[in-house]
Amino acid sequence: MDFDAVLLPARRAACIAASTWPDRTINDELDACVADFPEKVALTAMRAEDGATRRFTYRELAALADRVAVGLARLGVGRNDVVAMQLPNWWQFTVLYLACTRIGAVVNPLMPIFRERELSFMLGHGEAKVLVVPKTFRGFDHEAMARALQPSLPALKRIVVIDSDGPDSFDALLAAPAWENEPDAADILTRSRPGPDDITLLMYTSGTTGEPKGAMHSANTVMANLVEYARKLRLGHDDVVLMASPMAHQTGAAYGMMLPILLRARSVILDKWEPAKAVELIRAEGATFTMASTPFLTDLTKTVQELALPVPTLRSFLCSGAPIPPPLVEQARKVLGTKIVSAWGMTEIGVITMIDLDDDDERAYSTDGKVIPGAEVRIVDEDGVELPRGSVGRLVVRTCSAFGGYLKRPQWNNVDAEGWLDSGDVAKMDERGYIRISGRNKDVIIRGGENIPVFEIESLLYRHPAIDQVAIVAYADERLGERCCAVVVPKPGQTFDFASMVAFLKVQKVTLQYIPERLIVRDAMPSTATGKIQKFKLRELLRDELL
Structure with missing residues (x-):
C-alpha cells in the first residue's frame, strides 16, 4: 500500500525547527519504558462480562509485542501493510498495535459496532491484509461476518480470531508460539521499523456527517499532540489512566493506549461501559485520570452517588465530543470531587483546545477551552x-x-496553502481566547434569513429536569427555508411535551423566533459509540418523516 500523506513533507522542517515534533516513535518510547521501569505494571485489562483481568509489566508487554510482531511477519505482513482490528478494549488491541509498529505495518482500528456496510467499505478502501476480530462480542458473531466479507475483499488474506480454538486463532498464530526465539526474529524486528514520519495509524472518521474518511497519522503527528496534552493536564509517570472509551476511536487509541507509554505510566482498560465496573476499577487500580464523552460522565456520577463508593484518586475527567450540561458539571464536581475539563478536537488533529485545571468550573460548560501550545485557531467568515x-x-x-491527509482522497483534505484546516465547525472566541463550538457548518439553521443559535437553545433545554438528551435540527419549510425541530430523550420516568418546552423557554426569555416549532420525543438518539449525537441521521429521518 502507498500512503499519500501529502500534508507531512511540507511541514517537517518547520516543525522540527520549532521542536513541536518529538521525532520519536512508539518503539522508542516502549524501549525506554522497559529500560527505566521494566517491572512496573504497564497495562491492566478487564473484561466487564466476567471481571477477568490481565496485567502486564513493561517487560512483559514489550516481549509479547515482539512475539506477535514476528507472528504477523510469518503471516506475510510487512512494511506498509494494513492490519485491521475490529476489537473492543482488550489487551490484544494494545499488543497488536505495538507489534505492528515493530515491523512497519499500519494499524487500522475499527469500531466493534460496525457491520457489513461500514466494514466492506473500510477494509476495501484501506486494503487491509489481515483482519483481527473477536469470535463473538456482545452476542454478535464477528468471525462469521468477517468470513462472509472476505471473498469480496481481494487484499484481505487472513482473518485472525480471538477466543477461538481453531487454526486461525490469535493464540495459535501469534501469541502462543515462541516466535521471538526464531533465528530470523531479530532481523524481522529491526529491519522495517518505521520512522517518525511514516504512516502507522489509519483511522476512519466516526461518522457524524456521513461517509467515513481514512485519516493518516504518523508518530510525529500523534505524539506532538500527546506531549502538550499531558503537560496541560499535569500528567506524569505516577498517573493511572482509565480508558473505557473505545480504543478503536482516537480517544482510546491516542489517550488511553499511547499516552500512558509516553508518560511511563499505567493504562487500565475496560471493554464494555458498565459504570459499576468502572467504579470498581478506579478504586482498585487507583485511577487518576480518564477521558470520555458526556454520557460516561453522567453514568459515573450517578453510579458513585447511588453506590456511595467514592473515587478520591480520580483527579481529572476530560470530557469531549459533546457539550457538557451545566448541571452535570456541578453534580460531578460535588459527587466525584474530580476536576471536569472540557475540550475540543478531531480525529484529524487530536485535542486542540481545553480549559486549564485552574479555571473556574463554569468554563467547563460555557466554553470548550483555549488552544494548546503548538496549535493556532481562528474564527473566520x-x-x-x-x-x-x-x-x-x-x-x-x-x-x-x-x-497526513485522507487516504486516496487528497481532494478532501480541506487544508489551504498556509496550513489552515477547516474544521467544519462553527464557533466563537471570547476576549480571553476561549472558544465555544456552536455546531457543525451543516448544523447551522437559517430561519427566514436569521441564524438560530442552536447550541444556546440546546444548552437551555439541558437545564430542564425532565430532559436527558436534546438535539435541535432543521427541517425544510417552503416559506422560511428552514424551521427548527427539537429532538428530546427524556430522563427515565419523566415525560416532556411541546407545551412544556415552549413554556420553559419563554421563562428563560428566549426570543420567540428561536423557540423550536416542532418537538419529537424519542427513546434514544442515533449516536456514535463515543456518544456524539449524529444530527445528520436526525435530519435524514425528519426529511423522510421516519421520526
Missing part, C-alpha cells in the same frame, strides 16, 4: 477573513498535530 472576538464563524486550525 465565509471568505476566510478573521472575525472580531465574540463573532460566530468558521473554526479553522493550524497545528503541528495535523494528520
Whole structure:
C-alpha cells in the first residue's frame, strides 16, 4: 500500500525547527519504558462480562509485542501493510498495535459496532491484509461476518480470531508460539521499523456527517499532540489512566493506549461501559485520570452517588465530543470531587483546545477551552477573513498535530496553502481566547434569513429536569427555508411535551423566533459509540418523516 500523506513533507522542517515534533516513535518510547521501569505494571485489562483481568509489566508487554510482531511477519505482513482490528478494549488491541509498529505495518482500528456496510467499505478502501476480530462480542458473531466479507475483499488474506480454538486463532498464530526465539526474529524486528514520519495509524472518521474518511497519522503527528496534552493536564509517570472509551476511536487509541507509554505510566482498560465496573476499577487500580464523552460522565456520577463508593484518586475527567450540561458539571464536581475539563478536537488533529485545571468550573460548560501550545485557531467568515472576538464563524486550525491527509482522497483534505484546516465547525472566541463550538457548518439553521443559535437553545433545554438528551435540527419549510425541530430523550420516568418546552423557554426569555416549532420525543438518539449525537441521521429521518 502507498500512503499519500501529502500534508507531512511540507511541514517537517518547520516543525522540527520549532521542536513541536518529538521525532520519536512508539518503539522508542516502549524501549525506554522497559529500560527505566521494566517491572512496573504497564497495562491492566478487564473484561466487564466476567471481571477477568490481565496485567502486564513493561517487560512483559514489550516481549509479547515482539512475539506477535514476528507472528504477523510469518503471516506475510510487512512494511506498509494494513492490519485491521475490529476489537473492543482488550489487551490484544494494545499488543497488536505495538507489534505492528515493530515491523512497519499500519494499524487500522475499527469500531466493534460496525457491520457489513461500514466494514466492506473500510477494509476495501484501506486494503487491509489481515483482519483481527473477536469470535463473538456482545452476542454478535464477528468471525462469521468477517468470513462472509472476505471473498469480496481481494487484499484481505487472513482473518485472525480471538477466543477461538481453531487454526486461525490469535493464540495459535501469534501469541502462543515462541516466535521471538526464531533465528530470523531479530532481523524481522529491526529491519522495517518505521520512522517518525511514516504512516502507522489509519483511522476512519466516526461518522457524524456521513461517509467515513481514512485519516493518516504518523508518530510525529500523534505524539506532538500527546506531549502538550499531558503537560496541560499535569500528567506524569505516577498517573493511572482509565480508558473505557473505545480504543478503536482516537480517544482510546491516542489517550488511553499511547499516552500512558509516553508518560511511563499505567493504562487500565475496560471493554464494555458498565459504570459499576468502572467504579470498581478506579478504586482498585487507583485511577487518576480518564477521558470520555458526556454520557460516561453522567453514568459515573450517578453510579458513585447511588453506590456511595467514592473515587478520591480520580483527579481529572476530560470530557469531549459533546457539550457538557451545566448541571452535570456541578453534580460531578460535588459527587466525584474530580476536576471536569472540557475540550475540543478531531480525529484529524487530536485535542486542540481545553480549559486549564485552574479555571473556574463554569468554563467547563460555557466554553470548550483555549488552544494548546503548538496549535493556532481562528474564527473566520465565509471568505476566510478573521472575525472580531465574540463573532460566530468558521473554526479553522493550524497545528503541528495535523494528520497526513485522507487516504486516496487528497481532494478532501480541506487544508489551504498556509496550513489552515477547516474544521467544519462553527464557533466563537471570547476576549480571553476561549472558544465555544456552536455546531457543525451543516448544523447551522437559517430561519427566514436569521441564524438560530442552536447550541444556546440546546444548552437551555439541558437545564430542564425532565430532559436527558436534546438535539435541535432543521427541517425544510417552503416559506422560511428552514424551521427548527427539537429532538428530546427524556430522563427515565419523566415525560416532556411541546407545551412544556415552549413554556420553559419563554421563562428563560428566549426570543420567540428561536423557540423550536416542532418537538419529537424519542427513546434514544442515533449516536456514535463515543456518544456524539449524529444530527445528520436526525435530519435524514425528519426529511423522510421516519421520526
